Structure formats: C-alpha cells, structure tokens
Amino acid sequence: MTSTKINLVTGATGQLGSHIVERLRAAGETVRVLVRSGRDLAFLHKQGVEIVEGDLRDPAAIGKAVKDATIVYHAAAKVSDWGAWKDFEDEAVTSTRNIVTACTLAKVQRLLHVSSISVYGHPKLTGDDKINEDTPLGQGFWMWDYYPRAKLLAENIAREFPATTIARPSWLYGPRDRVTIPRVIPALLSKRVPIIGSGENFLNIIYAGDVARGIILAANHPSTVGQAYNLCSEGEVRQVDLLNALTDALSLPRVTKHIPYGLAIRWAFVLEACKRLMFSSKPPTITRRAIYLIGRSTRYSIEKARTQLGWKPEVKIQDGVLRTLEWFVTLPENGHITIKAPVIG
Numbered sequence: 001m002t003s004t005k006i007n008l009v010t011g012a013t014g015q016l017g018s019h020i021v022e023r024l025r026a027a028g029e030t031v032r033v034l035v036r037s038g039r040d041l042a043f044l045h046k047q048g049v050e051i052v053e054g055d056l057r058d059p060a061a062i063g064k065a066v067k068d069a070t071i072v073y074h075a076a077a078k079v080s081d082w083g084a085w086k087d088f089e090d091e092a093v094t095s096t097r098n099i100v101t102a103c104t105l106a107k108v109q110r111l112l113h114v115s116s117i118s119v120y121g122h123p124k125l126t127g128d129d130k131i132n133e134d135t136p137l138g139q140g141f142w143m144w145d146y147y148p149r150a151k152l153l154a155e156n157i158a159r160e161f162p163a164t165t166i167a168r169p170s171w172l173y174g175p176r177d178r179v180t181i182p183r184v185i186p187a188l189l190s191k192r193v194p195i196i197g198s199g200e201n202f203l204n205i206i207y208a209g210d211v212a213r214g215i216i217l218a219a220n221h222p223s224t225v226g227q228a229y230n231l232c233s234e235g236e237v238r239q240v241d242l243l244n245a246l247t248d249a250l251s252l253p254r255v256t257k258h259i260p261y262g263l264a265i266r267w268a269f270v271l272e273a274c275k276r277l278m279f280s281s282k283p284p285t286i287t288r289r290a291i292y293l294i295g296r297s298t299r300y301s302i303e304k305a306r307t308q309l310g311w312k313p314e315v316k317i318q319d320g321v322l323r324t325l326e327w328f329v330t331l332p333e334n335g336h337i338t339i340k341a342p343v344i345g
Contacts, residue, residue, distance in 0.1 A: 008032045008069040010056060010099070011076030012049070013039045016114065016169065018176045019212035020073050021047055027216075034065040034076075043176065056095035059102065066102040071219050074099050075114040077154065079179050080147065081290055082275075082283035088150035096154040100161045110165065112219035113158035117168045117204070117232055117300055118148035130301040133168075133228045142288060144272060155228075165224045167215045170232030170300065171293050174208035174320060175327035185328065185337070188246055191253075192285075195240060196295035197261040202235030203242060204298035207315035214311040221309060229305045235298045237317045237344060245321055245342035261295045318344045 007024050011017035012033035024031050025047045032050040035041065044051060054061025056076055066072060078091035096113070103111050120131050122140035138152050158164050173180060187193045214231040218224050243255050268291050271284035305311045315323075318341075325339045 004030055005070045006030050006032055006068055007071050007073065008034065008065055009049075009073045009075060010034050010065075010095070011074070011114070012044060013041070014075065014079070015172055015174060015177045015179070015208050016211060016215075017073070017075040018043055019174065019208045020075060020215060021049060023209065023212045023216055025049065032065060032069065034062065056098060057090055059098050062098045062102040063105065066099075066106045066108060069106060069108055071110045071112065072099065072103055072108050073112045073114070073215065073219065074158070075215075077114070077151065078147070080283075081287040083146065083281075085146050085150075088146040089153075092150035092154040093157065096157045100157055103161050108161075108163070110163050110219055110225070111158060111161045112165050112167060112215055113155065114215065115155040115158075115166050115168045115228070116148065116151045117170045117230060119152040119155055119168065121148060125299055130299050131230075132301040133230060133304050144276060145289060147289070159226075163225050165218050165221075165226075166228035167211070167218055168228060168230050168232070169211045170204040170206055170230075170298075172208045172211060173205055174324050177208070177324060177328075181324060181328055184246070185250070185334075188243075188250060188252060188255075189337075193243065193255055194257040194259045194264075195243065195255055196259060196264050196291055197239075199238065199240030199243070199258070201239050201295065201297040203237055203239055203294070204233050204235070204296075204300060205237070205242070205317075206231070206233040206313055207317075207320040210313045210315050213314075214305060214309060217309045217311055218305075224308070227304075227308075229309065229311075230300050230302050231305060231311070232300050232302060233298060233313055234300065234302055236313070239294055241344050242317070242321075245318070245344040246325075249321065249325055249339045249342040250337070251340065261291070264291045264295065318342060 009017050009020050012021050013035050034052050037053045052065040078088050119137050121138050211231045247254050268286045268288045275284050321342050329337050
C-alpha cells in the first residue's frame, strides 16, 4: 500500500463531483477520478488530478481506479427526472455494487456514498415535524419516479461496505450545473415559467460547494462510519425571491403568473403518462419532480450535520446565483446572454 493518501472521486464530471474535486485540490490533496471516455475533461485537467478512464459498469475499470485509494467518494449517478428504469439502475445500483466490491478487495479505509434526500420519499408530516436521518425511507414513492428508487437501492448496497458514510444532499445549484440551469434559463427567456402556488414557500436549494465541504468533513471524521447526514438547506430563500433574482439578473420582466400546486402536479402526471405511452426518451415540458422541487416547502433537518460535523451552509443565495450565472454565460452556446448581479430579498 502506498503511504500517500489518495482520494478517488466518481462522477467528477458532474456538478457535485467536480466541486468535491475542487475542494480537495484546494486543500492540497491527491485526487484520482474515474470518468467515462468522451467526457469533457478540461476542468479536471486544470485541477491537476489523475484521470482513469472507464465505465462504472466495468468491474475491471473500477478495480484499477480504486487501487491504493484511501477514501472513495462515490458521487456518480443518473441525476434526472426522466428516463428508463434500466438507465437509473445501471448508473446507480449496478455502479454502487461494483464500487462496494472494489472497495472491499482494495481494503479502502472509507467509502463516502452520495445519496439524496429523495430517498425519504414523501413522508406525511404534521405540525412542525421535520425529516431527519431517523425518518423511515422509501415512503410514498410516485409511479415512474425512478431516481429516488434507484438512490435508495444504491444506498442500501453501499451500507454493505463496513466503512461507509452516507451523504444526502438536496437540490443543488452552482457552476457546472448541467441539469437544472440549462432548463430553467431557456424557460425564463421564453417566459414559460410560472410561480407554483403562492411562491412564499422556502426552497430546499443549496450551493454545490457547500455540500462538497460537508461531504469531505463526513468522509474524514473518525465517528461517522455507518452514519447518514442530510446536507441541505433548511430554507434560506422563497420561491418567488429566487425567480425574481433570476429574472432581474437576466433583465427580464418578473414572473407574475401563478398556477396552483395541486393542479400543476396533476397536469405534470398527465404529460408524463402521455410520454410514457409514446415510449418517448424526451421528458415532458414539466414533470412532477420539477414541480415538487420548486413548489414544496422545505421540511428537512440538518441538526445532525451541524452538531456532529460542525457543518452548515455558508454560501448565501445571492453570491451563489451570481457565480452560477457567471459560469453559465461562459459556455459557447450562451455567449449572447448578459447578466447583472441579482438582488435577493
């Protein structure tokens, strides 16, 4: 075994994985990444990491990447509100099984598995109840909602490795977001975004760099083996404030149209059903998960992470949104978009 501490990161070309890499390298740590061939590696080359090309469905490739690793950060998965179950299964369940096997053979000291708060499903809460790490998982999953199902199966597999720590992030935003921002900004530009419900609900949205910081704290803490941590926001900004900030930054009129939450959810189900009947690989214009993310009020507790890890979100939404938009407009296809600093609140 090498004496150098090696951190292996999967999903390093994704949003969260790239922020884990960035923070580890800023701290002077040695980082190795496992990425599929054909991915954009420009950011990773700038970070000065060791790159191993391979597929997480290939045990041999994972074995090569995990060799001599001290900590494995498994952040790879299909993050989407649409797709076939086989795709989610391959990218979350099969890959995690292969990671656990490789970590066992290589005698890795710690596996940090990135799960999601979506594994709780839709618990029925009363009063001021909050969802904490002891809340039962898998409650009330929706039909066709494959992402949380795959994440729950993957989390259960990850726990088979004796030195596993689980992180459960919420809705992420920030630079290198290839999932949410590329959908939201064009929709705002074409004036297709309504306010869901009253818009007064507080969003469970958090800067990816804050989550990466919590993940690294959890992976290196001596007492977190076998533990899970909600790494999310307890509610910093309302839905309407975020929409106003985005439209202001893009010099667009503010959104004023409201759609009732219940109506939006039912309409999204109809659209999903039509797409499923057509065996379409393209998502509908809206999905239930998208409506749920923007229209619900956050009810998740981060008390465990706060007390055991000393972690809490630090990047304020105004700074985070500006960083995100500044990154977004640097992409070649977005060079025509101009932004100004948002004012939130």
